[in-house]
Amino acid sequence: MAETEEPRGEEPKEPEVDFSSDLTAADRPPKRKPKRLGRPTMVVDDVHVRYRVFGARRMGTSSQFKPSLYKRLFDRTSKAVGSVSEVHAVRGVSFVARQGESIGIIGRNGAGKSTLLRALAGLMPYSEGAVYAKGQTALLGVNAALLPRLTGERNIVLGGLALGLTPAQVQAKFDEIVEFSGIGEFVSLPMNAYSSGMASRLRFAISTAKIPDILMIDEALSTGDAEFQRKSRDKILEVKDQAGTVFLVSHSSATVLSMCERVLWLDAGRLVMDGPAAEVVAAYKQTLPGNRR
Numbered sequence: 001m002a003e004t005e006e007p008r009g010e011e012p013k014e015p016e017v018d019f020s021s022d023l024t025a026a027d028r029p030p031k032r033k034p035k036r037l038g039r040p041t042m043v044v045d046d047v048h049v050r051y052r053v054f055g056a057r058r059m060g061t062s063s064q065f066k067p068s069l070y071k072r073l074f075d076r077t078s079k080a081v082g083s084v085s086e087v088h089a090v091r092g093v094s095f096v097a098r099q100g101e102s103i104g105i106i107g108r109n110g111a112g113k114s115t116l117l118r119a120l121a122g123l124m125p126y127s128e129g130a131v132y133a134k135g136q137t138a139l140l141g142v143n144a145a146l147l148p149r150l151t152g153e154r155n156i157v158l159g160g161l162a163l164g165l166t167p168a169q170v171q172a173k174f175d176e177i178v179e180f181s182g183i184g185e186f187v188s189l190p191m192n193a194y195s196s197g198m199a200s201r202l203r204f205a206i207s208t209a210k211i212p213d214i215l216m217i218d219e220a221l222s223t224g225d226a227e228f229q230r231k232s233r234d235k236i237l238e239v240k241d242q243a244g245t246v247f248l249v250s251h252s253s254a255t256v257l258s259m260c261e262r263v264l265w266l267d268a269g270r271l272v273m274d275g276p277a278a279e280v281v282a283a284y285k286q287t288l289p290g291n292r293r
């Protein structure tokens with residue numbers, strides 16, 4: 001990364017230094033694949049995410065009165081009243097993601113995978129650190145919001161516009177989205193009439209109508225049938241082909257191994273390991289009590 005274009009006044013130039021060995025040592029000590037690395041798409045620098053948890057006030061402090069809803073809501077915003085505790089869900093995660101990389105994120109329940117992904121997608125504030133992303137990010141997952149009382153059709157239009165497509169582009173993509181989601185005639189029914197699988201397939205189809213630069217998937221692959229998983233894989237490959245970056249949170253080590261060449265392993269909010277998929281998955285599996293997949 002450190003090219004000569006950085007205008008720094010003071011440095012005495014040392015052109016004879018063997019940068020290649022220096023950089024690999026700092027980056028990933030033992031081995032580095034011969035594959036050419038793309039340009040960085042995302043730089044994550046010491047990111048911390050904290051949830052504030054409100055509540056658990058002691059009973060009896062104002063026992064004469066049952067506080068009104070208004071008062072209880074109001075109290076929540078006040079630091080003086082009530083107790084606020086904190087969940088430090090992501091603790092100092094740093095890495096650089098590059099063009100054409102697909103990166104799996106693994107770890108136990110509660111390790112902070114979803115939280116990290118949401119923070120990277122810009123959907124959650126982080127309390128320390130920085131995230132630099134090049135281009136548009138799209139998070140697909142169980143939480144991506146569509147409006148359940150509206151029909152699939154309306155959600156396709158609104159979702160497409162939210163992605164930055166023009167109305168004409170949405171129209172042009174409409175049939176493709178319906179076809180990709182496989183919901184057929186259900187598209188004209190409100191989404192709350194859908195099965196959860198149908199809803200998540202439509203969500204996925206809408207979110208990938210415009211190929212994002214950085215695609216993030218949280219468990220989405222596990223909700224579909226085999227046919228849909230195949231389509232999802234194609235989308236991931238499409239993103240990679242267009243020199244984008246894919247992040248994939250999955251409980252299935254088989255999925256991670258088949259889709260990702262690099263894996264981040266999180267535990268208790270910390271990045272335990274970052275390296276080639278097979279090595280990291282193997283190391284993670286050794287820490288599991290049974291041999292679950």
Ligand SMILES: Nc1ncnc2c1ncn2[C@@H]1O[C@H](COP(=O)(O)OP(=O)(O)O)[C@@H](O)[C@H]1O
Binds near residue numbers: 088109114115116
């Ligand atoms: N909305 C929330 N409010 C408070 N704590 C949360 C919230 N969401 C997640 N957490 C906590 O943050 C930690 C990380 O959660 P999460 O990112 O969902 O983990 P994972 O996706 O790896 O299972 C857990 O301790 C969880 O209890």
Ligand SMILES: [Mg+2]
Binds near residue numbers: 113115
């Ligand atoms: Mg999760």
